[in-house]
Amino acid sequence: MCRLVLLLAAAALLPAQTLRIYAIDVEGGKSTLYVSPSGESMLIDTGYAGNNNRDANRIVAAAASAGVKRIDYLVITHYHGDHAGGVPQLAAKMPIGKIFDHGDSFEQTNEKTQAVFTPFSAIRAKYPHQTVHPGDTIPITGLRVDVVAGAGEAIKAPLPGAGQANPLCASYEALKPDPGENAHSLAMIITLGSLRIADLGDLYWNQEHELVCPVNKLGTVDLYMTTHHGTATSGSPQIVHALHPRVAIMNNGADKGGSVKAWSTIEASPGLVDLWQLHFSNEGGKDHNVPEKFIANPSAENDGGFAIEVTAQSDGGFTVCNGRNRFEKAYRK
Numbered sequence: 659m660c661r662l663v664l665l666l667a668a669a670a671l672l673p674a675q676t677l678r679i680y681a682i683d684v685e686g687g688k689s690t691l692y693v694s695p696s697g698e699s700m701l702i703d704t705g706y707a708g709n710n711n712r713d714a715n716r717i718v719a720a721a722a723s724a725g726v727k728r729i730d731y732l733v734i735t736h737y738h739g740d741h742a743g744g745v746p747q748l749a750a751k752m753p754i755g756k757i758f759d760h761g762d763s764f765e766q767t768n769e770k771t772q773a774v775f776t777p778f779s780a781i782r783a784k785y786p787h788q789t790v791h792p793g794d795t796i797p798i799t800g801l802r803v804d805v806v807a808g809a810g811e812a813i814k815a816p817l818p819g820a821g822q823a824n825p826l827c828a829s830y831e832a833l834k835p836d837p838g839e840n841a842h843s844l845a846m847i848i849t850l851g852s853l854r855i856a857d858l859g860d861l862y863w864n865q866e867h868e869l870v871c872p873v874n875k876l877g878t879v880d881l882y883m884t885t886h887h888g889t890a891t892s893g894s895p896q897i898v899h900a901l902h903p904r905v906a907i908m909n910n911g912a913d914k915g916g917s918v919k920a921w922s923t924i925e926a927s928p929g930l931v932d933l934w935q936l937h938f939s940n941e942g943g944k945d946h947n948v949p950e951k952f953i954a955n956p957s958a959e960n961d962g963g964f965a966i967e968v969t970a971q972s973d974g975g976f977t978v979c980n981g982r983n984r985f986e987k988a989y990r991k
Contacts, residue, residue, distance in 0.1 A: 660979030660980075660981060660986060661969045661983055661987045663770045664858050666912045666988075667715050675695050675850065675851060675972035675973075676693060676695055676738060676969055676970070676971060677692065677693070677694060677800075677801065677850045677853070677968075677969070677970040677971075678691075678692070678693040678967070678968070678969055678970075679691070679692055679693075679718040679855075679881075679967065679968035679969075679970065680693075680723075680724065680965050680966075680967055681909055681936060681965055681967075681968075682705070682716050682717055682720050682746070682906050682965050683716065683884065683936050683954060683955060683963045683964060683965055684704075684705025684706060684713040684716065684740070685705075685706070685709075685712075685713075685911050685914075685937075685961075685963075686740060686887060686909075686910060686911020686912075686913070686914030686915060686937070687703070687705040687706050687713065687739075687740030687741060687744075687887075687909075688703040688735070688740065688742075688859070688860075688887070688909050689702070689703050689704050689705040689713060689716075689717055689744070689910070689933075690702045690703065690857065690883060691717065691720050691721060691724065691726070692798070692801070692848065693724045693725075693726055693941075694798050694799060694800035694801045694850075695800040695801075695972075696798075696799035696800035696872045697725075697849070698730045698731070698756035698798050698799050698800065698948065699724070699726045699728070699729050699730045699731070700729075700730065700731040700732075700733060700796060700798045700803065701717065701729045701731070701732050701733065701748075702733045702735065702846075702857060702859075703734060703735055703742065703859070704741070704742060704743070704747075704748050705717070705718065705741070706730075706739055706740055707738065707739065707743035707744050707745065707747060707774075708743075711747050711751075711753035711783050712746075712888035712963070713743075713744045713747070714723075714744050714748045714750075714751050716963055716965075717744070717748055717749075717752075718751050718752055720965060721752065721812070727752075728752055728753035728754065728755060729748075729752055729753070729755065730755040730756070730798065731755060731756055731758060731796055731797075731798050732745075732748075732754050732757045732758070732926060733759070733796060733846075734757065734759045734778065734836050734844075734845065735759075735760075735843045735844040735845075735859030735860060736760065736840065736842060736843040736859060736860060737763045737765070737774050737775040737778060737837040737839050737845065738771065738774065738839055738840070739771075739773075740914075741859070741860065742774050742775070742778050742947055742962075743774050745777070745778045745781050746777050746780075748933055749784075753778055754785055755785075755786070756785060756786040756787065756788065756808045757781075757782050757785050757787045757788075758787075758788050758789075758796055758844075759782070759787075759789060759790070760789065760790070760791075760808040760809040760842055760843070760844050761789045761809055762775075762779075762841065763775040764809075764810075764820075764839055764841075764842045765838050766846050767906060768838070769909070771838075771839060785895055790808060790844065791805065791808055791809065791811065791922070792805055792806055792807055792808055792811050792812055792813040792814075793805065793813055793814075796846070799860045800850070800977045801848055801849065801850055802848070802849040802850075803842055803846050803847075803848050803849075804817060804846060804847045805844060805845070805846055806845050806847055806858075806869060806875070806876060807843070807844065807845035807858070807861055807865055807868070807869060808842065808843070808844040808845065809842050809847075810841055810842045810865065812865065812868040812875070813869070813875055814872070815875070816873060816875040816877070817847060817875060817876060817877055817946065819877050820874055820875055820876055820877030821873050821874070821875065822873060822874050822983065823872065823873055823874075824870050824872065824873060824896060824900050824910075826874050826895055826900065827867075827870070827871035827896055829896075830867060830871060830894065830896050831897075832864050832867070833862075833864060833891060834864045835864060836862045836864070837889070838941075839860075839944075840861070840862045840891070840892075841861075841862040841864065841865050841868055843858070843859035843860045843861045843862070844859050844929070845857070845858035845869070845885075845937045846858070846859075847860045847876055847877075847879070850971075850972050851971070851972025851973060851974065852972065852973060852974040852991065853880050853881075853970050853971070853973075853974045853975075853976065854877065854878070854879040854881075855879055855880065855881045855883065856879045856882045856883065856901050856903070856944045857883040858885040858892075859885070859886075860885065860886040860887075860892065861885055861886070861892060862891060862892060863891050863892055863893075863894055866885065866892060866893075866894060866896070866897040867894065867896060867897070869897065870896055870897045870901075871896060874900040876897075876900070876901060877902060878900075878902040878903075878905050879901045879902070879931075879977050880904050880905065880970075880976065880989070880991075881903060881904070881906070881907070881968065881976065882898070882901055882905070882906040882907070882924075883906075883909065884908040884909065884910075884915075884920070884924065886915065886920075887909055887910045887911070887914055887915025887916070887938070888909075888910045888915040888916045888917055888920040888921060888924070889915050889917050889920060890917040890919040890920055891943065892920070893920045893923055893924065894923070895923050895926075895927075896920070897928050898923050898924055898927050899923075899926075899928060900985065901927075902928060902929045903927065903929070903930060904925050904929060904930065904932075905930070905933075905934070905976075905978060905989055906927075906930065906933050906934070906967055907933075907934045907935075907936050907978070908921075908933065908934065908935045908936065909936050910935060910936055910937050910939055911936070911937050912938060912939065912940050912955075912958040912961075913940050914940050915939070916935065916937065916939025916940075916941060916946075916947075917939075917941055917942075918946045919944055920943060921933075921939065921942055921947075922946065932948075932952060932978075932987065932989075933952065934948065934952045934978055934980070935947065935952065935953045935954070936953075936954050936955060936964075936965075936966060937953065937955045937958075937961075938950075938953050938955070938956045938957070938958075940958075943945075951980065951983060951985045952980065952985075953980075953982075954966050954980050954981055954982050955982065956982075956984075956988070962982060964980070964981040964982040965981045966978060966979070966980060966981065967979045967981055973991065974990075974991035975988065975989065976988075976989055977989070
């Protein structure tokens, strides 16, 4: 566990407006735990099923290190196995308060996706549940969580303070349409005071475009949880550069995500100070990976399943820590 997170775990030392974030290593999938200043928890996605409960166990361990005994709000962005596969295993290990998602599957003829959605929907039926749409919020106390995309739709009006013209829209080139789950992923902007975070799930390139062109409906952010693990079908310059993040965290695997194209777009983003990665990207090689101290799991042969942890304050300042080597860096506005 990171030194700063250990200190902050003591309630007497915890600043009144501290948000804790755990980018959990689920080996190229997604599972991110947010612990609000109120103590309420929101988990976005659960990683994979199987693997001897690997991902559920890592989520439980991250929650325990945060002093979290239940997931108050479980948000499932879409129904691919690397995001929703671990729901049944997690539900067997931790209490869940309420489940949020985009509705039913958009890949009902895809056997692989239905093998994820069917057990998920059986679990969902046992809990309070809400289908959320663009413009809705996740009601976690102490944070504002705006749903900005879902089920193939995007917010119509800009978020407060956003709406500026995006000059990069003139050079945008669409990709072949994706009728599946990625194009229907939930996407969120999370706010604590002046701190803003983009967590857009696996939102597809063409759907991202609707959020930032012809005007940027999202505004700028401090922290960008990279979309779709850093694959080449998400994270266009139009959205990444419009978000103008100071820091990005890539939830890639050694051989999943971390594409040269997406990595280069993030690295070239105006205002970026640092990119952190959950894994060394084999595709990226020596030229398209960050320095090792910023990588939680640099070796596939000695993969420790380490997380990247963030402690953030309402004034916009935050600290990122590598769970492997305890290297941490503070970012102030």
